[in-house]
Amino acid sequence: MDNARRSSAHQRDSAIPKPFQPTVRLLIVQPTPFCNINCSYCYLSSRSSRATIDDRTLENLFAKLFASGWVRRRLDLAWHAGEPTVLPVAFYQHAFAIMERHRPGNLDVCHSFQTNATLLTKAWCGFFRDAGIRVGVSVDGPKHINDLSRVSRSGQSTFPRVLAGIRLLREERVPFHVITVLTGESMRSARALHDFYAAEGIEHVGFNVDESEGEHVSGLEPGPASWRAYKDFLAEFWSIAAREGLVKSIREIDYMVRAVYQQPVRRIDAAPRRGNMLVEPFAVLNVDHRGNIATFSPELLGQVNADYNDYIIGNVNTDAFAALPHSGVLAKMSADIEAGVEMCRARCGYFHVCGGGEPVNKMAENGTFVSDVTSYCRMTRMGVADLVTTGPNAG
């Protein structure tokens, strides 16, 4: 073949889309939508349902996923949403045994639980420790702040039970981190939050923010005052933690330091967005108790949306995994999410550290995936990026 024909054949070949081979990095299983408490900022509309995933669904999920070739050497598996510990330890021992029967020998599975800690017992601690499970505890700080939002189903304080759970984890030597949802009150209370964590020996913290998701509308005032309050909170908290050395890691700061300083130098418009799993089809796979499958932002599963079939792209009991990439819903979502990412890429100076944001927030705040900036990204991306480039003590 002469060079001209070789070149034109090459151009034709590269225009043919290669078969799409998904890579699942994070699997989130919702074994039950039920939660035993009733936080005011919760977006889970079915958190009163006691429905539970059954054996057939677990068998189909693990058999089909592991046979698909979509999982490489390591899989993070999060048991999440509603409260996972409302089901007994025996449920998870059985579920893990089902998973193990199908797990390829060369695959590492790293389990994690996010819990409100109100139901923890020594048996739970032993299970977490023996299975090497990563544990995250949801608590919003000291009692007067925690109980503003994290209340029982009858509206009572959850704090004593949460604290008992945290202390039990420490006594039983189960490593854990804490996730706190920031509200208007807690953003004014960096010192109080820090001192609570320090007093309870909590060394690793992450801060979510009261964000609009699904039916929940954030209680934060929309606009620059809230964006500034978030940044000021994080700056003050970081400054205290760095000075006193008791809280060792702040998830948002650690993430952004890596994103800002460990990127190879490249033009912003050439920046890849591989770092953003939430806009990559199948990088995050979410499965609910009925076997429904969704991808992109985990919070989408369980929400209602007529345009996107409630974000459900298939079901582990009725669909072959090979058919999922051809789902019409997936194609529509992918195209719209991708269009939103391209708007971010074209217009946002933070794209290289963000990768196009979170589809669930774009939908909740802007009413469409085909959009860019949100209040959420102004706080958690732009604000944090500005902070780590100036340092915690910059005025």
Ligand code: SF4
């Ligand atoms: S910071 Fe906001 S506007 Fe910028 S890339 Fe991220 S989501 Fe898009």
